[in-house]
Amino acid sequence: MNKAELIDEVARQTGLTKKVCKKTVDAVISTIKDSLAKREKITLVGFGSFKVMTRKSRRGRNPQTGEEIQIPAKEVPKFDAGKGLREAIS
Numbered sequence: 001m002n003k004a005e006l007i008d009e010v011a012r013q014t015g016l017t018k019k020v021c022k023k024t025v026d027a028v029i030s031t032i033k034d035s036l037a038k039r040e041k042i043t044l045v046g047f048g049s050f051k052v053m054t055r056k057s058r059r060g061r062n063p064q065t066g067e068e069i070q071i072p073a074k075e076v077p078k079f080d081a082g083k084g085l086r087e088a089i090s
Helices: 003-014 018-037 083-089
Strands: 042-044 048-055 058-061 068-071 074-081
Touching: 003 018, 018 042, 018 048
Parallel strands: none
Antiparallel strands: 042 048, 048 074, 058 068
16 A cells, blocks of 8 residues: 555545545654654554664675675664554454
């Protein structure tokens, strides 16, 4: 499912217009991005949680040359599925 299909499904389930649903979906995504940028954890009970994790620096290898390189540490978003979501897909 892509974003447009998600908006269509939200519109179908709520009876709201696609325009209103698009604004709502965009607002939810924007709020999650903004919160993660502030390093805040977002928890949606029954669905899961989003947080920012720090990935340690590590050694890697350039696949073209085989040369060993140092991959720097960086922060990445992480999603942990909640119990309700895990149960729904199993």
